[in-house]
Amino acid sequence: MVSTLALAASARYERRPLGHFVALLAVLLALLAAFAAADWDWGALTDAERRAQAAARIGAWLAAFARPDLSPDFVRHAWDLTLQTLSAAILGTALAVLLAWPLAMGASRAVCVGDERSAVGGKLVARLWRWLPLRSPAALLCAACRLVQDILRAVPDFVWAIILVALVGLGPLTGALALALNITGILAKVYSELWDSVDPARYGQVRSLGGGRLATFLYGIRPLASRNVLSFTLMRAECAIRNAAVIGAVGGGGLGSEIWYQVRFGAWDKVGTLILFTLLLTLAADLVSNTIRRQLRGDQSRQSGGASCAVAGAGDASRQGRPEGDAVAPPIAVGVSRPPFGPWLATGLVVLALLWSLWFMGWGNRGGEDGAARNHLAPAMELLSGEAWGKLRFFERLLQPELDLAAIGLGDPSKAAARLKQGKAVELFATHGALDFWRPSAWLAWQQELQKWFVWRVVESAAIPLAIAVVGTVLGVAGAILLTYPHSASFQLHAARFSGETPAPWQRALRALQLAAARATAVIARGVPEVMWAFLCIAFFGPGLVAGTLAIALHTLGVLTRVFGEAVDNQPLRRFEPTCGGSRLATYGLVAVPRVWRDWMTYGFFQFESNVRAAVVLGLVGVGGLGFQFSFNFEWFRFERAGTYLLMIVLLTVLIDRGSRLLKLSRVGR
């Protein structure tokens, strides 16, 4: 028995494993599918004349970027816009947190439904019973909250902005509300998942002390999950700032609208200034959130001896997970003798920031055309007084998506017959029967028939964001792998410690220069949001898939180079010592990269997921596909058709989400 086992094992080791070829093949197939699914116009890159034009535009931009418009007037204008962006982001995030809490409490099974004693016996029946929302009012509420949060989350903030512009008008308030709606969905989902993932045994004693569901939540579940909750809130706030900087492209005010405007006019020096301010804003946000994280990490090590239940829980959470923090701080005991001061200070700062952004949006803002103060909060008053709701007539039509049932012979028979007579109805098996499935021509014919049905065209338009995301992610990952080598401090500054080299001073200088250049590249690629890259790429190469793909690839490059580089630099240098004479580059490629490859691929997959959503948004600003079709139909008052595209956007997001959860790659709990 043992020997046969050993034999089987050794036979296994003697066969060449081909897993990596399967993976490569899968990526290649995805790329091929991406190229086949959409009409790629490579003209901007292959046609000599257009390439020269694009190069000239890039050159003009680079030249202008080196000499941005720094006239006092424009700098003040840009500064006002930056503050406007910041206030919109703060307002949006604050609103989102306020809305997300009750929504998440509703959506969390542990909070909303609590412990259930199933009335019916049997394991399978009990499990089925748990999935039935109608079993109790609380369960129904829970299911409803989940539906609301899914919809809020699946509709991108840019789409919310397009809808809100019709309601509130152009301006930063629109941006803030759009961000708030989308972030509410995201936060509510993550909060409720975090609360649900707390082990019930850990808050059992609150129960046994006679606490009701609310008390159990406030004193048991919430403190136990607070660190992860705060961490995620902070991350989202950072994201909100990046999105607020670009949401102006669809009427959300702030830096985005101005950049969009100036790009169209080709005022590259002004664009340069605005991009510099965007970078300033995003990098400052990055820095601040990192500082808060570090602060909280320090807090946690100082209060490790804390005695209260909450502190113990928080400590546990941090041991499992990550450092984090936010203003609505958990009850952290600094000392036993005096009440904690830190949370009050943090809460105070957040309230101040909130008040400032309210004031700025209402009265302090001179970022408008003529420099006069303009109250951007006024539309909100209208919203409260109910005037704006009158404009909401279109919304009803948006909720009745066009399904074009006549084309497939359903619905009103007379209409269906009329369509059939026009030859515009789907007759799937008119030329090729189902048994012809082995003929390529049959598939072509079927596709052509199906294209007569509007819904099919909607589904096909989803291929474009997917194709952009696939190609952009692959390009970005490849670029990040190459850029991580000059980006890595281990290989550029500390290589002597594992190779024994004594580099000449000029070599040292060269490597430091390489490192600085790589880091600057990554910082810019990451600090400029993908939508802003899309503005630039559209201006250079013309609207289309190529521009969108490049935008996604550039942003992906920046984001991934940072996390890839961290993974490499976190490796102890000693591990690179036994390399048997390989050069630095060989050590990087054959020792460092294999060690972190798995982590890299996980990050890459996450990025792909968010790139699909980003590609839908890029469609809105002119790249094409699903997003473009939505905004096009919306702007031409074809709300029913826009509704169908909106439905597809929601479906796409939900499918990607479910897919990644199926692959057990959920971000939560990592």
Place this chain on the structure above:
Amino acid sequence: MNTDSIDAQAVPEHPVRLQGAAVAYGGQRVLDDISLDIAPGERVAVIGPSGAGKTTLFRLIAGLVKPVAGCALTLGEDTRRLRGRRLARLRRELGFLYQQDNLIPQLRVVHNVLMGRLGHWSLARALLSLLWPQQIERARAALARVELADKLWALPDELSGGQQQRVAVARLIVQQPRLVLADEPVSALDLRLGREIIGLLCQLAQRDGVTLVVNLHTLDLLQGHFDRVIALRGGRLFWQGEPAQITQHLLRELYGAEYRALHLDEIEVQE
């Protein structure tokens, strides 16, 4: 001294030559005034209590730390002036064997073994090898020499500790270095497996004429394998001689407080 340097020109250079070398970490000297010559093909064991500077001596010879005084010549190169082609040559001809972390757990055995060819391959070939292993017959032959031919495609985690060290030895066989530095290669293994690995290393050294410097914690493995023993204490060269010359008295003096804990009194040496 004079005759020595004339000799060095006539016969192949000494693979290791330390002259009054000292190493300091943060101002404190962990190695001081080490003068040492190791001849080609010699098999040397380094012993001493923990903290005596054994590992630092290895890093000094490997060029991973630089002497603050004196000089260190490894395979004829001054380790303080290593760069470019000379660095590449030295690293190609220098083999390492550590207590652990020799292998890359994410790569299959065949890749780990072929890593020995990195110094000879171009980068393109090395990368291609990750997809389709190059010179796979060399890896097969080397693994056969350490009796692991059937584990060509295994992952290091699927092997036992002793098998992992044998894979690392197979990598040395593929690399064909002139000098092998083994830093406590058997400390994580039991005595029988340790003897096996040391035996393999010495066999490799004898067959290919490789100079071998092994850092040992277990004195049981000294006899019959090594030409010379070097004892370090407190960062200084304490004693050197043939394994047969070690006495209980010497060990007691060398190891001090650790003497009893290591059960050194059970070791058979000439009284």
